[in-house]
Amino acid sequence: MAEYPTSLGTSDADHITLLGQDLAEDLMGKVGFGELVLWMVTQRRPTQSEVRVFESVLVALADHGFTPTAIAARLTYLSAPDSLQGAIAAGLLGGGSRFLGVTEDCGQYLAAVLAEAGEIPADDAGFDALALDAVQQARAAKKFVPGIGHPVHKVRDPRTPRLIEIATEEGVRGPHLRLFEAIGRVHPQVLGRTLPLNGAGVCGAVLADLGLPLAMLRGFALLARTGGLLGQLAEEQRNPIANDIYMHVDRNATYVVPKSE
């Protein structure tokens, strides 16, 4: 006999429960949306401190203007205005390795370094030593350290100090974030230049400190981006630009004879 266990939503004729709570009486109006998402993912009701830090991450990642994903969503809406879900899905499908994946990559990397170390350093000096070793290993293996450097914010990404500040205020600055900060301090002596700790990276560090599953970290960036895409698509409805982008590309297309001919 098939059975499909779940700890999320169930319902019968008179009730809807979610997470074992009565949806209407216990959750609606009493629990915020970010709080609910944290709860569903972790199966544990978060504290208000955790919620504030989590929503700060969502706010940080919601919108970055005309990114490739925002443009793709607007062009899809232009082509298929009858299917808002298609435009949002198209926008999320760009949430892969290059632009939106850094959040998860950074969280995974920090967690792996901590797991290999076996114990959490006792103080900043310990974090610096661990970070130095990790950056040297990455360099030796010719791998990038995720979460450092940014194409626009070459010196300082303003989200980074602010998120550290909020996490500290709320008492959830944990080992992932402390290791990330240490990487910020020590990498110049290995790489020979100073790169900023970027916003996507610091978000990954903080989400890992919140105890969220590492394999889900990209998902929170996608949730934030869904909110941002609503803003982009509402603006496209009010003041459309997708057709202008299309016309620009179409008019500047030049035919090139294939190399193989």
Added chain:
Amino acid sequence: MAEYPTSLGTSDADHITLLGQDLAEDLMGKVGFGELVLWMVTQRRPTQSEVRVFESVLVALADHGFTPTAIAARLTYLSAPDSLQGAIAAGLLGGGSRFLGVTEDCGQYLAAVLAEAGEIPADDAGFDALALDAVQQARAAKKFVPGIGHPVHKVRDPRTPRLIEIATEEGVRGPHLRLFEAIGRVHPQVLGRTLPLNGAGVCGAVLADLGLPLAMLRGFALLARTGGLLGQLAEEQRNPIANDIYMHVDRNATYVVPKSE
């Protein structure tokens, strides 16, 4: 010269702004995620009352257990675990006319009835008269009135009275919701049976009263569902069932000779 105007996100080397605000200083840690989304869509900072009602809608719509969209997302994750964005997108693509579209359909319908009436009724008797006329017109045209009836909650959808209560508490119970309530009162005398006002419908009424663009209402259901899908996919990671569903279907497949042969 091409120009692409936007009132959303912009950045330079040292700053990131969103909605004309400094993202790090003015928004992160100060504005919640639901609040930010409302602000991006309406271009107006919402009140805390509006935010509470809006987040109640998101909470109401986030998860409904093993819906077709949740199952589709889990099956997609089973096939392509390297691409979380693909699983979420697959889940959202079911957000169309049949299951998730009622929210928008209901908001659009209520707005159209009010627009055709030309003025907002002064009292409940006025709303009842308007609702009676609208339901009679729908019946005459053999059209469904969106937002009434539910396959499971045949008598009462518990989300409906709760959301009306919250909207009333917050002072944002407006004409769309009042008209929807009136439809609940008068439709039995036209249809000859009593159907519940469903949760998706009441959410559409409330979102319309919040002044959100009607053509975006489906988008808020999709945002809520993105949160719910994170819960579903985190559960699939912890306790997978998609392969069992697949095996169930595969084992019960029976070959049928095509009718045309």
Added chain:
Amino acid sequence: MAEYPTSLGTSDADHITLLGQDLAEDLMGKVGFGELVLWMVTQRRPTQSEVRVFESVLVALADHGFTPTAIAARLTYLSAPDSLQGAIAAGLLGGGSRFLGVTEDCGQYLAAVLAEAGEIPADDAGFDALALDAVQQARAAKKFVPGIGHPVHKVRDPRTPRLIEIATEEGVRGPHLRLFEAIGRVHPQVLGRTLPLNGAGVCGAVLADLGLPLAMLRGFALLARTGGLLGQLAEEQRNPIANDIYMHVDRNATYVVPKSE
């Protein structure tokens, strides 16, 4: 006991069957891809004439250069190069009402006119009379006739006469196509100007004449487009332009204070 009937693919340890045929022995190397798709959809092995006409439609619809969907696919690939399926899906999601939907809309429209007429006209004069009536009705209802007019090919879409020619050669020019041609002859006397029969429309007429399910016609345009997107994405790999498009949009973004402020 659940049972899921299918007339498509099944397999056991030693065999794979599709459409009741042995996939390896009866289909691979003996049946072309377009032929197989026609067979799967109609559950009837097509004639070689039908295959040639069907593949002509796929060739006609495969690629139109830098359409919004091609640009969306390239931008998605730029963001998420690890997920080719996401880039293709994003490209297909623009296959909605405005750009790719005409094929289905036209086939559905022609079928509806024929169904309402009740019988198929005996000759061109009969088709002209039916077409005249249909176009007049559309005009009276302030509706567009699908399949006429084109933003670029204002006088003549070169695909249209060619597809009519191929369908005629192969003996599959049927009532949908003949009605479409009649619309091409009579619409100027109703609309007061001469519009070309466009390529998407003639494809819809021909697919309907092939006996394909009307609710699937959009699907064949999507299949053709999947092939085209492979060409676009292979070109993006060889000679990328998506980042240039992104940079163009980003550099020409101008912040506008929201109207509501």
Added chain:
Amino acid sequence: MAEYPTSLGTSDADHITLLGQDLAEDLMGKVGFGELVLWMVTQRRPTQSEVRVFESVLVALADHGFTPTAIAARLTYLSAPDSLQGAIAAGLLGGGSRFLGVTEDCGQYLAAVLAEAGEIPADDAGFDALALDAVQQARAAKKFVPGIGHPVHKVRDPRTPRLIEIATEEGVRGPHLRLFEAIGRVHPQVLGRTLPLNGAGVCGAVLADLGLPLAMLRGFALLARTGGLLGQLAEEQRNPIANDIYMHVDRNATYVVPKSE
């Protein structure tokens, strides 16, 4: 000044060209759909032998019955029947690492082994030696060799000998396929058991021998699957089962108290 070069489609008021050919006169009715796709991707007109082998691959990969992706597409169509493109996109989004990715993984793996070898072996003995070395390296690194083993076809995948036969008939059996066959011969002495060469793997070998870009190989599996999904969705329209699957899962859902409580 922006310029976007392309060797694919362009058009002006009177002409549509694709690949430098007149679409209507040179391609429609003269070039098959598979042939066109090969041409677009490689920028070289394929031979009829290459086309037959390529279409054999597409036929082999088009449909495998009720796979997770086919079920996801049907469930999405159930939820959003107004958006066929969404159902197809949802089906393709499962085309990731686990089920559909083997084709590309295998082609990439074979190409990497050949590239590292530096020269193509002169005879089967040379291919066997190269294969033996490669499988031993994979085992030492605890990595899977892609393209061997199958959950259902435990002894022999019927597609494999058939595709080798077709490639041989057409004179396009090249080094990737010969290396793959050698892996089939030598792996038992390394792994201690005999696994079948699977159909997805042999398709990857053959596509690599056709000179197709390795980073596009997954795309051909997706094109084949798009055709298969049209068959699945046409069957869902004729004889729907998605709601039965949904009901099965919903009825067998059991609520489990979260472990953390």
